[in-house]
Amino acid sequence: MQNYELMTPNEINDLPKVYATVQFSTEQITNCLDLFTKDFSFNKVIPIPENYQIVHGPVIEKALATYLTNFGRNNPQMMPGYYPIIVEMLQYAGITIPEDFNTWFRECTANCDTETWQRFYQLGYQYYENYKRTKIFTAVGFCGRFWGTPSDAIEVTSHTTKNTVGVVLTTLAKPPLPWLVVLSEMYPALNFIITVEDSNVIVTYKLHWGSLEKIHEEPASVTTDNESKLNTMGIF
Missing domain, CATH: 3.30.70.1270 (Api92-like domains)
Structure with a gap:
């Protein structure tokens, strides 16, 4: 697809x-x-779940960089059970696997304020949960698949x-x-x-x-x- x-x-x-x-x-x-x-x-036959409707595609990389690194503080490579799905998600999103995840966060969110980071973090969490369920992130992805x-x-x-x-x-x-x-x-x-x-x-x-x-x-x-x-x- x-x-x-x-x-x-x-x-x-x-x-x-x-x-x-x-x-x-x-x-x-x-x-x-x-x-x-x-x-x-x-939507009358196959409704879009609410958690897909509230997430917007253009900020996928910024949101994932914020959530997956906990604001640049943690490196997912240090969590063996967590890392494989991260690689899978980033590949699906067309994102090159970062050599250093913390640097990735800083580059993605340069010039953002704390409020924006918090918004990205919540979006990143929703992207991650959506992907675990259906291998897609957003409403448009849900529509394309279902x-x-x-x-x-x-x-x-x-x-x-x-x-x-x-x-x-x-x-x-x-x-x-x-x-x-x-x-x-x-x-x-x-x-x-x-x-x-x-x-x-x-x-x-x-x-x-x-x-x-x-x-x-x-x-x-x-x-x-x-x-x-x-x-x-x-x-x-």
Whole structure:
């Protein structure tokens, strides 16, 4: 998975759009359609834990340097049971393993006051606890892993007909396939067709009760953002 946690908000917003069409029979609607038509959010199915929402990505290195060294006073290399996960975390965050952790702290937090250090320390603690649980730090990392895309849907468009419900989910970077798998587990009676289109390819999957299977792939045609992205494979 791409590490969205290392990106700035502007870089995330500049990621390319991807279109995922979710289709199922109107005979199978039950209350599943409500998820797509009433204030849609991926968060309704897979909520972001509060401890991920309060942590912000741009200060990862400063926060870890402060917390892991206890304000530059301790060297994690002296704690054998603690050091391996530190190496793993820093590598995940794209941070070069410091030769001297105390020097690392001083360089990361130069010109910071005590209040800022205290804030970094609390953030570093939260990063460390989050990483121990899920191997990610922040809300955007949580979304990338558990939703499949680094943010909520940009746009949700319904194309419901007499026999078929079709909903186009516009997202950034990648389609919300992990989220859709969880959705199908919530509604085991439903059969879904998922068609994903980006700038290069159109891929169609069938999805039932958490089982996702690719059934077709073809090069993408030239379309505009306003064109419908409904598949022609039909409902199985």
